[in-house]
Amino acid sequence: MFLKIKIIQKVVICSIMITIACATAQAQTPSPWWFGVSGAANLNFYDGTTQRLNNSLFVPTAFHKGFGVKPYGSLFLEYRPGPIWGGILNVAYDGRGSKFNDVIAPCNCPATLETKLSYLSVEPSLRMGSATSNFFFFAGPRFAFNRGKSFSYTQLKQPNTDSDLSAVKKTIISGQIGVGYDFIVSSPAKESKVALSPFLSFHPYFGQDPRTIESLSISTLRMGVALKFGKGKVADLTPQPTAILTPAPEITFSVRAPLTRSVKRQVSETLPLRNYVFFDEGSSSIPSRYVLLTKDQAINFKETQLQNTEAVSMNGRSARQLNVYHNILNITGDRLRSNPGTTISLSGASMQGAEEGKMFAEGIKQYLVNVFSINESRISTNGRIKPLHPSEQPGGTRELDLLRSGDRRVDIESTSPELLMEVGGGMMRPVQLEAIQFDPQDGHAIFNVGGATGELKSWSVDVADETGKLQHYGPFTSNKESIPANTILGGRPEGTYKVTMKGETKSGLPITKESTLRVSRQEDIIEKAFRYSILFDFDKATTIQAYANFLKDVVSPQIPDGSNVIIHGHTDIIGEEEYNTTLSQGRAAEAQKILESALKAAGKNNVKFETVGFGENDSRSPFNNSLPEERFYNRTVIIDIVPNR
Incomplete structure (x- = not known):
């Protein structure tokens, strides 16, 4: 899915660049009313899970990802009373079928699935154009009424099945956004107008769940062309003088003063524990970074020993959280010892073969038996080539070394809530930690220069106090820089400063912007906060829905009315930076949406x-990215609750 989304982004960017390049000719006078037909190809990208195809067919192996190219055709009416704003109404046949990635059934039988979903779609859109070109944008909702829901399923050694999907939604409400360009193919001297309009639109997965069960969703990229007919005034073809102008670059400048109070948070954190133990390539021994005790040391070990308070930066977590995780075998041993009725299963995975995977699991079992005196009958082991939830996906070709190092591990599984809790999948029951957090950026003046990286060679700032005494900082090249308040103040308790930003564009033009800055010595205050974290599998954003009950039942009751909730999304370094930013934003936004709904239901409206x-972002990542466990912990959403801020 990652590669497919990147393909969508590249196609959209290239198409916009092409249409902008075409938009240099002066637009002809448009007709208010246009009508016509359009044809397009729907590139349908499926994600999620489906296994129950209808009430009589539950296939043995779930399908997750699919892709299909299906036709789209519409009749449309377009209204353009002016060059900027207008409207479009399409009534269309809308094909949304797909061929899913093949799977292997437990009988070692290849299986295929192809869906043939189709809709009657009604798509009203707002049209936004230009007074100087035929380039336009459009966006609006999509109302789709199901017309076809058949599928074809094949499995070796089984008869083929051609039937209809069950639980298909009769009506879909979603949205689209797109771009297009009107090529006027009729003569400028004629009143009747004919336009040929290539267009590109994107239909994100929001609202496009085709069924009321399971988790399938569709994202569609539509590429097509419309044939338009209308009437307009005869164009004035008299040559007009032209002028060549070099527009000034768009540069913005703002200053954020240091906070007058240095906020330190006394945080009570619920730290989730991944139920994984990762093994190094070329070795079947438990890595030395995991804390391994002697039998005498294990007698006195309690997981509560890991909860001592310490001071850490708000920009990330301290090394203590990783140390807690590296005590996962000792925490497991302590919980097994304290709950004699519980059992666990150790599932080892290795690309070298299931035998080595079982060796991993047996090594952990022997540690728990020999050091924590756990009865062997309470621990079962097995070996696999890939773990139950692998990071490496079929067809993947990029950064395989990092992905495979995360799949070389042992999964600790249990049905006992004293050991694990089900929060969107198996996860070790969290550990409670206490910490004092601070944000070093609170004491900095922050200078924001919008457009600097793209337009400027460099920039600097001059900071002058009331007497005219000047301080110079720079040169800089990034969009944002910060300077400690104490550096600016020197020995003064406070001061008001005139700030002048001076830069040079890449074409050699000078740029000057001004602002003011008020700086005071900080006052330290302490506020209490609570922290919760959600962990994700590789490249997953929509799986946050599986955490809905945890957010509703555990997190939202801890949020008082009138408090602040700070939600930060993060990813590891695998994949493109731009995609990872979008992925983390989607994770954080979905968590906020679920919490807002739960708070509203509880009558808390002032959060x-x-x-x-x-x-x-390295400066904001909770952990480094050198170890697989660090990368797994960076796939997270962190929720800080600050009461009555």
């Missing part, structure tokens, strides 16, 4: 949210 996705 403020600060939600942002940092992607793989």
Whole structure:
């Protein structure tokens, strides 16, 4: 799915660049009313899971991803009272079928699935054009009424099945956004107008779940052309003088003063524990980074020993959280010892073969038996080539070394809530930690220069106090820089400063912007906060729906009315930076949506949210990315609850 989304992004960007390049000719006078027909290809990208095809067919192996190219054809009416705003109404046949990635049934039998979903779609759109070109944007809702829901399923050694999907929604409400360009193919001297309009639109997965069961969703990229007919005034073809202008670059400048209060948060954190133990390539021994105790040391070990308070930066977590995770075998041993009725299963996975995977699992079992005196009958082991939820997906070709290192592991599984809790899948029951957090950026003046990386060679700032004493900082090249308040103040308790940003464009033009800055010595305050985290499997954003009950039942009751909720989304470094930023934003936004719904139902209407996705940003990542466990922990949404801020 990652590669397919990147293909969509590249096609959209290239198409926009082509249409902008075409938009240099002066537009002819448009007709208010246009009508015509359009044809297009729907590129349908399926994601999610389907296994129950209808009430009589539950296939043995689930299908997850699919792709199909299906036809789209419409009759449309377009109204353009002016060059900028207008409207479009399409009534169309809309094909949304797909061929799913083949799977292997438990009998080692290849299986295929092809869906043939189709709709009658009604698509009203707002049209936004230009007074100087035929380039336009459009966006609006899509109302789709199901017309076809058949499928074809084949499995080796089984008869083929051609039938209808069950639980298909009769009506779909979703949205689209797109771009197009009107090529006027009729003579400018004629009143009747004919336009040929290539267009491109994107239909994101929001609202496009075709069924009321399971988790299938569709994202569609539509590429086509419309034939338009209308009437307009005869164009004035008298040559007009032209002038060549070099527009000034768009540069913005703003200053954020340091906070007058240095906020330190006393945080009570619910730290989730991944139920994984990762093994190094070329070795079947438990890696030395995991804390391994002697039998005498294990007698006195309690997981509560890991909960001591310490001070950490708000930009990320301290190394203590990773140390807690690296005690996962000791935490497991302590919980098994404290709950004698519980059992666990250890599932080892290795690309070298299931035998090595079982060796991993047996090594952990022997540690728990010999060091924590756990009865062997309470621990079962097995070996696999891939884990139950692998990071490496079929067809993937990029960064396979990083993905495969995350799949070389042992999964700790249990049905006992004393050991694991089900929060969107198996996860070790969380550990409670206490910490004092601070944000070093609170004490900095932050200078924002919008457009600097794209337009400027460099920029600097001059900071002058009331007496005219000047301080110079720079040169800089990024869009944002910060300077500590104490550096600006020197020995002064406070001051008001005139700030002048001076830059040079890449074409050699000077740029000057001004602002003011008020700086005061900080006052330290302490506020209490609660922190929760959600962990994701590789490249998953929509799986946050599986955490809905955890967010509703555990997190939302801890949010008082009038408090602030800070939600940060993060990813590991695997994949493109831009995609990871979008992925983290989607994770954080979906968590906010679920919490807002739960708070509204509880009558809490005065809660403020600060939600942002940092992607793989190194300065904001909770952990480094050198170890597989660090990358797994960076696939997260962190929720901080600050009461009565």
